[in-house]
Amino acid sequence: MGLSARNQGSLKSWAMLSPLVIVMVVFLILPIAMIVTVSFWQATEWSIIPAFVFENYAFLFGSPVTYKVFVNTFKYALITWACTLLIGFSVAYFLAFHVRSMRWQITLFLLCTIPFWTSNIIRMISWIPFLGRNGIANSVLMSWGVIDAPLDWLLFSDFAVILAFVHLYTLFMVVPIFNTMMRIEPSLIEAARDGGANGLQILWHVIIPLTKPGIMIGTIFVLTLVMGDFITVRFMSGSQSANVGRLISNDIALLQYPSAAATAVVLLGTVLLMISILLRFVDIRKEL
Amino acid sequence: MSARQTELELVQVTKRYGTTVAVDAISHRFQPSSYACLLGPSGCGKSSTLRMIAGHESVSEGAILISKRDVSTRPPARRGTAMMFQNYALFPHLSVADNVAFSLRMKGVDKSQRMTAAGEMLELVDLAHLSDRLPDQLSGGQQQRVALARALITRPQVLLLDEPLSALDPFLRIRMRTELKRLQRELGITFVHVTHGQDEALALADEIVVMNNAGIEQAGSARSVFERPDTAFVARFLGSHNVVQLDGEVFALRADALTLCAPGAGHLEANITNVEYQGTHVSVTTRTYDNQEISVLLSDRDFFAHSANPGEPVGLSWAQETLHRLQG
Numbered sequence: 001m002g003l004s005a006r007n008q009g010s011l012k013s014w015a016m017l018s019p020l021v022i023v024m025v026v027f028l029i030l031p032i033a034m035i036v037t038v039s040f041w042q043a044t045e046w047s048i049i050p051a052f053v054f055e056n057y058a059f060l061f062g063s064p065v066t067y068k069v070f071v072n073t074f075k076y077a078l079i080t081w082a083c084t085l086l087i088g089f090s091v092a093y094f095l096a097f098h099v100r101s102m103r104w105q106i107t108l109f110l111l112c113t114i115p116f117w118t119s120n121i122i123r124m125i126s127w128i129p130f131l132g133r134n135g136i137a138n139s140v141l142m143s144w145g146v147i148d149a150p151l152d153w154l155l156f157s158d159f160a161v162i163l164a165f166v167h168l169y170t171l172f173m174v175v176p177i178f179n180t181m182m183r184i185e186p187s188l189i190e191a192a193r194d195g196g197a198n199g200l201q202i203l204w205h206v207i208i209p210l211t212k213p214g215i216m217i218g219t220i221f222v223l224t225l226v227m228g229d230f231i232t233v234r235f236m237s238g239s240q241s242a243n244v245g246r247l248i249s250n251d252i253a254l255l256q257y258p259s260a261a262a263t264a265v266v267l268l269g270t271v272l273l274m275i276s277i278l279l280r281f282v283d284i285r286k287e288l
Numbered sequence: 289m290s291a292r293q294t295e296l297e298l299v300q301v302t303k304r305y306g307t308t309v310a311v312d313a314i315s316h317r318f319q320p321s322s323y324a325c326l327l328g329p330s331g332c333g334k335s336s337t338l339r340m341i342a343g344h345e346s347v348s349e350g351a352i353l354i355s356k357r358d359v360s361t362r363p364p365a366r367r368g369t370a371m372m373f374q375n376y377a378l379f380p381h382l383s384v385a386d387n388v389a390f391s392l393r394m395k396g397v398d399k400s401q402r403m404t405a406a407g408e409m410l411e412l413v414d415l416a417h418l419s420d421r422l423p424d425q426l427s428g429g430q431q432q433r434v435a436l437a438r439a440l441i442t443r444p445q446v447l448l449l450d451e452p453l454s455a456l457d458p459f460l461r462i463r464m465r466t467e468l469k470r471l472q473r474e475l476g477i478t479f480v481h482v483t484h485g486q487d488e489a490l491a492l493a494d495e496i497v498v499m500n501n502a503g504i505e506q507a508g509s510a511r512s513v514f515e516r517p518d519t520a521f522v523a524r525f526l527g528s529h530n531v532v533q534l535d536g537e538v539f540a541l542r543a544d545a546l547t548l549c550a551p552g553a554g555h556l557e558a559n560i561t562n563v564e565y566q567g568t569h570v571s572v573t574t575r576t577y578d579n580q581e582i583s584v585l586l587s588d589r590d591f592f593a594h595s596a597n598p599g600e601p602v603g604l605s606w607a608q609e610t611l612h613r614l615q616g
Contacts, residue, residue: 187377190344195391195442196365205393209381 032268039261048257056262066247066263070270073243076158076233077226080165084222085215087166088173092214093207095174096181097189109178112171124164124235131155131163156238164236169225173218180214181207216282220275227271294355294368294445295320296341296478301350301360303336310336312502313350318480318495323472325489326482328499329525335450337499338482342371342448354445365391370444374451376435378423385410385419388437409437412471429460436471447472449481453488465491486526490514498522520614530582531614538614543585545610548572548596554603558582560596574602 039056042049060066091112099105115123130136131154138150153159184207192202230245244267251260296318303311311333318324326334339345341352343364352360359367378387385406386393392402410416413433423431432452439447452468453461469492472479483489489496490510497507498521506518517523520531523540530541551557558574561581570591572584582604596602 185375185377187373187375188379190364190371191373191377191379191438192390192394193344194342194364194371195438196394197390198394201394205390206379210379 035261035264035268037261038258039265041258041261043256043258048255056258057266059259060262060266069242069244069247072241073227073245076161076165076243077223079162080169080226081219081222083162083166084170084173085219087170088177088218089211089215091170091174092178092181092211093203095178096184097207112174115167116171120168121231121235123168124232127160127164127167127236128155131160156236156240158237158241160236161233161241164232165226165229168232169222172221172225173215176217176221177211177214180211184210212282213284216278216284219278223274224271227267227274294478295353296446296480297353298337298341299351299353301337301340301352302348303333303340303345304348309502311340314499314502314504315350316497316504316507318478321476321478322494323469323479323492324481324495324497325493326480326497326499327484327486327489327493327525328505329484332499333502334482334484334499338371338448338450338480341367341446341480342369343367344371365394365442368445369448370439370442370446371448372432372435372439372450372452375455376423376431378431378434378438380423382422383419384415384421384423384426384434387423387434388419388441390438391442405441406437409441410434412440413437413467428456429464432456432464433467436468440471440475444477446478446480449479451482451484453483453485461488468492490526498525500525516612518615523614528585532580532582533578534611540612540614541582541606542610543571543583546582546584546604546606547590548584548586549603549605551601551603554605556582556604558602558604560598560600560602562598563596572596574604576604 040052040054042051042053042055095105095108099108128135132138133150133152133155135155137154138147141147142150188206188210189202192206197205227243228245230243230249233241233243233246234249244263248260248263248267251257251263298314298316300313300315301311302309302313314333314337326337328334336345340347340360343359343362347360350360351358354368359369364371379390382390385403388409389397389402389406392405397405407416407419410419413436415430415433415437418426418430423434426434432455435452449468453464456464465488468479468481481489481492493510495507496510496513498505498513500521506513506522513522514526514528517526517529517540520538520540523529523531528543530543530546532539532541548554556576558576560572561575562573564571564573565588568588570586570588572586572591574582574584576582584604
């Protein structure tokens with residue numbers, strides 16, 4: 001009797017869980033399983049053959065291009081991370097500690113989100129007339145006499161790629177950092193001041209340590225977004241630079257699905273490894 | 289630590305927020321090396337006053353003098369004050385010892401020295417064995433003692449306590465009360481303690497400053513304020529007093545100075561409205577024929593000698609010298 005009641009209870013909890021389980025299985029587990037499976041298949045120029053071979057991985061790890069592209073991807077991720085962290089932390093700090101009234105905080109925060117009302121691609125493309133050889137940036141700089149000839153590294157360069165990344169993803173840094181900063185009790189700042197801390201010491205000894213979980217969440221957002229991106233790199237570098245995402249998209253364009261899948265698996269493994277290392281440093285559970 | 293004779297004085301101290309006046313030109317000289325309580329209902333300006341003394345709130349007008357020097361424009365750490373916050377405000381990412389040593393670290397004292405100093409302070413509040421814990425891992429009472437040690441390590445001349453006992457359960461509150469009083473005696477510095485609990489103020493304070501409506505209503509030793517309240521507000525706020533109108537004048541009359549007698553035999557006629565048993569005492573609430581509520585506090589022995597029940601008529605009597613006339 002008691003046993004059957006317990007079984008019924010567990011059945012009920014499984015039933016309640018099922019919508020989430022179904023969504024996760026169909027949209028997360030299955031696709032990843034599919035990619036992993038396909039990464040072991042064989043492919044020729046005209047056919048894809050189900051198999052269990054390691055030739056895709058062998059090719060991937062045997063090619064010097066792979067390493068160059070991965071290094072390039074890490075470079076983009078690292079520089080973008082540093083820039084978004086600096087800007088994101090400053091913006092969040094300003095919003096949380098300098099803007100006193102809730103109304104202004106909300107207004108300014110919404111202002112930050114306005115760029116997100118348009119699509120990523122449009123935001124990216126809008127840089128082109130600005131940065132181009134005869135673009136606004138060059139003509140302004142020339143009219144001020146700062147430069148004599150147009151700068152050609154402004155567009156279709158690593159600079160342009162990172163600029164676009166920073167533009168696209170800084171808000172992903174602002175939001176979690178702002179969120180953790182808002183949870184810092186004002187009395188803690190007062191207590192620090194009572195203990196003789198100056199502004200910089202309060203920042204270093206109180207605010208930054210207490211904001212670490214937010215910084216970590218923002219870092220995870222930015223890293224995963226940049227590592228997985230391919231369209232920004234293609235547009236802003238004028239197809240002159242590559243990252244792992246472009247490697248995959250090129251394979252797909254050539255219908256080399258097994259090779260693309262293998263690259264995707266390696267990328268996924270790399271990103272997961274990075275995140276697991278990050279999570280070792282900071283406990284973000286209480287933020288979730 | 290030697291007892292220093294520190295004087296804390298407020299001169300016409302005013303705090304305005306926009307057009308609202310939170311503290312209205314209060315002046316008071318605190319007794320040196322004493323335990324003072326700022327007592328009042330919420331919104332009376334007592335917390336603003338404390339925060340102005342601490343330097344966490346700017347002074348709109350007036351001066352705050354510590355040892356005869358105006359400190360009202362100095363930063364909090366340069367006033368000779370230290371504050372203990374209502375919710376303790378311990379740094380959650382620092383261990384107990386690091387919390388206590390925080391101000392020394394800000395001053396650039398080296399690690400071994402500040403850990404020794406923190407250890408001594410923790411010894412003083414009896415927490416040396418928990419110095420490696422994080423604040424989360426401590427009970428409310430322990431957290432409070434850490435906050436106390438953190439405030440005291442700066443060797444303040446004046447310790448400011450903002451409702452320090454309000455987050456504790458009643459049992460612990462009474463124990464911490466004793467501890468605070470002991471520390472004040474041992475250190476010989478001035479404690480200024482903000483509270484809205486009259487029992488807390490009476491138990492702790494050498495000097496009570498009763499505040500109401502942004503001003504000081506009455507200040508004096510605990511006993512003088514309790515025995516001779518100036519105004520009806522003070523008498524009511526301190527409790528155990530009845531405010532009685534007799535022949536057009538207002539008097540304070542302590543509940544334990546009244547006795548019940550047969551109808552017609554006392555000074556006032558009343559009906560009993562409620563009887564509340566309180567263990568050692570019984571509180572009898574009565575309503576007089578001219579509609580004043582008067583409570584009478586009897587020892588349980590006196591009460592049960594001739595019991596009285598709600599609804600019964602009764603006479604109220606008192607000794608004439610226990611009547612205390614109030615202002616206006």
